[in-house]
Amino acid sequence: xxxxxxxxxxxxxxxxxxxxxxxxxxxxxxxxxxxxxxxxxxxxxxxxxxxxxxxxxxxxxxxxxxxxxxxxxxxxxxxxxxxxxxxxxxxxxxxxxxxxxxxxxxxxxxxxxxxxxxxxxxxxxxxxxxxxxxxxxxxxxxxxxxxxxxxxxxxxxxxxxxxxxxxxxxxxxxxxxxxxxxxxxxxxxxxxxxxxxxxxxxxxxxxxxxxxxxxxxxxxxxxxxxxxxxxxxxxxxxxxxxxxxxxx
Ligand code: UDP
Numbered sequence: 001x002x003x004x005x006x007x008x009x010x011x012x013x014x015x016x017x018x019x020x021x022x023x024x025x026x027x028x029x030x031x032x033x034x035x036x037x038x039x040x041x042x043x044x045x046x047x048x049x050x051x052x053x054x055x056x057x058x059x060x061x062x063x064x065x066x067x068x069x070x071x072x073x074x075x076x077x078x079x080x081x082x083x084x085x086x087x088x089x090x091x092x093x094x095x096x097x098x099x100x101x102x103x104x105x106x107x108x109x110x111x112x113x114x115x116x117x118x119x120x121x122x123x124x125x126x127x128x129x130x131x132x133x134x135x136x137x138x139x140x141x142x143x144x145x146x147x148x149x150x151x152x153x154x155x156x157x158x159x160x161x162x163x164x165x166x167x168x169x170x171x172x173x174x175x176x177x178x179x180x181x182x183x184x185x186x187x188x189x190x191x192x193x194x195x196x197x198x199x200x201x202x203x204x205x206x207x208x209x210x211x212x213x214x215x216x217x218x219x220x221x222x223x224x225x226x227x228x229x230x231x232x233x234x235x236x237x238x239x240x241x242x243x244x245x246x247x248x
Pocket of ligand 1: 087088089091098133134135136137138139178181
């Protein structure tokens with residue numbers, strides 16, 4: 001049996017170190033892989049701290065049912081799903097309101113990056129499976145889903161990188177994990193599309209002064225930039241490996 005998590009007294013110690021050993025402005029360790037599923041058109045997997053998330057993309061393919069097809073563009077669909085074993089307390093496999101809302105905001109965060117107008121009357125489906133959740137799953141899901149779209153060969157204006165900043169123990173911090181999200185004062189998830197320097201998701205839970213909010217947005221943007229570098233490196237590494245294979 002699992003021992004329930006104890007509420008920590010302090011989230012940041014006197015040396016500005018967080019519960020998992022990070023500094024205030026530090027991302028959790030990130031590991032990304034692409035092309036991990038044989039039977040999806042595109043796929044990617046991310047570990048960000050204790051988060052473990054898989055994304056699979058199908059399409060563009062003829063839209064079903066037909067009446068849902070859009071005459072001048074593809075319909076992008078997204079399902080964010082948490083596995084029952086992904087969280088402390090078993091999550092019901094039935095889609096919750098939260099999962100439906102997150103499916104919608106993740107789709108909206110990704111859609112501006114996709115050339116949906118290239119594929120009229122088709123659908124592009126994104127399936128996101130949260131295998132293990134530890135805070136910030138919507139952001140990690142956007143980061144990994146945008147790589148799965150690229151892996152599917154779907155033309156995109158750019159990748160989308162996402163990251164949250166927030167406030168814990170009265171201080172602004174980057175990339176909140178679950179305990180920080182639950183015990184902290186605010187969480188500001190943000191998604192960024194580099195080519196047009198556009199923000200495609202911005203939400204906030206909790207309360208911040210206007211100045212803190214601006215600082216949190218800047219902090220999250222800096223996090224997104226680092227994540228975007230990692231995304232590019234991962235994509236490049238995959239295609240260098242494919243090129244070498246073809247040349248052999
Ligand atoms: N969570 C949970 N049970 C649930 C939903 C969420 O324990 O049914 C946890 C999970 O660790 C998640 C965190 O709460 O990552 C924060 O959830 P939130 O709704 O803020 O979304 P996220 O930060 O993951 O994007």
